[in-house]
Amino acid sequence: MLTIHGVTRSRASRLVWLCHELGLAFDQVPVIQAYRLARPEAADAPLNTRSPSFLALSPMGAIPVLEDDGLVLAESLAGTLYLARRYDRDGIGPQDAAEDALMMQWSFYAATAIEPDALTILFLHGPGRVQSGDDAALVANAAERLVRPLKVLEDHLSVHSHLTGGRFTVADLNMAEILRYAQGHGELMGQFPAVGAWLAGCQARPAFQAMWQARMAEPE
Numbered sequence: 001m002l003t004i005h006g007v008t009r010s011r012a013s014r015l016v017w018l019c020h021e022l023g024l025a026f027d028q029v030p031v032i033q034a035y036r037l038a039r040p041e042a043a044d045a046p047l048n049t050r051s052p053s054f055l056a057l058s059p060m061g062a063i064p065v066l067e068d069d070g071l072v073l074a075e076s077l078a079g080t081l082y083l084a085r086r087y088d089r090d091g092i093g094p095q096d097a098a099e100d101a102l103m104m105q106w107s108f109y110a111a112t113a114i115e116p117d118a119l120t121i122l123f124l125h126g127p128g129r130v131q132s133g134d135d136a137a138l139v140a141n142a143a144e145r146l147v148r149p150l151k152v153l154e155d156h157l158s159v160h161s162h163l164t165g166g167r168f169t170v171a172d173l174n175m176a177e178i179l180r181y182a183q184g185h186g187e188l189m190g191q192f193p194a195v196g197a198w199l200a201g202c203q204a205r206p207a208f209q210a211m212w213q214a215r216m217a218e219p220e
């Protein structure tokens with residue numbers, strides 16, 4: 001049995017979505033981010049990323065952690081790429097080494113060229129958030145830096161239905177979950193209609209919806 005350590009309101013969403021795509025049953029241990037707790041070290045604090053028992057499993061001290069038959073993976077994208085390869089269904093995983101490389105390429109591009117600035121937008125640009133001048137400048141810089149990778153995606157998705165292989169794969173899932181962080185920036189995303197249409201298609205999938213329902217059911 002697979003175990004996902006981490007609440008769904010975290011990067012664990014990637015693993016939860018993929019397990020639904022692949023039809024995989026999993027246990028979920030609701031480890032929460034320490035920064036969301038007032039006193040994560042308190043004896044009565046819920047299991048969190050600073051809890052000794054969690055740190056014993058993963059010294060990196062972040063969620064999600066995926067466990068499968070003794071294998072422990074503490075990077076979300078290592079987890080999704082592993083699951084797609086090991087338990088492929090409907091070609092969500094790679095069919096050969098070249099596809100494998102392309103799926104890694106898009107996933108690493110998402111994590112390096114997009115995720116840091118997209119997270120800035122998620123944390124500082126949310127609806128109803130009062131923005132100080134400093135925050136507004138950080139968001140503007142992040143949005144400006146995202147134009148280049150989003151243009152790369154826009155050009156690609158204007159001529160391809162998906163990132164690779166002409167079908168929905170783990171590369172689309174990894175990219176979509178990372179791009180979601182910037183989705184609240186309508187002015188930025190509105191410049192890239194092909195990206196918007198592709199993202200809407202990813203998020204319309206029943207497996208995404210199942211993950212989203214679980215995520216919304218968790219306390220904020």
Ligand SMILES: N[C@@H](CCC(=O)N[C@@H](CS)C(=O)NCC(=O)O)C(=O)O
Pocket residue numbers: 009010011012033034035049050061062063064074075076077
């Ligand atoms: N690169 C890591 C990042 C993991 C990460 O930063 N996770 C956040 C939650 S989404 C976390 O656990 N933060 C709490 C903490 O660092 O204590 C991955 O993709 O798995």
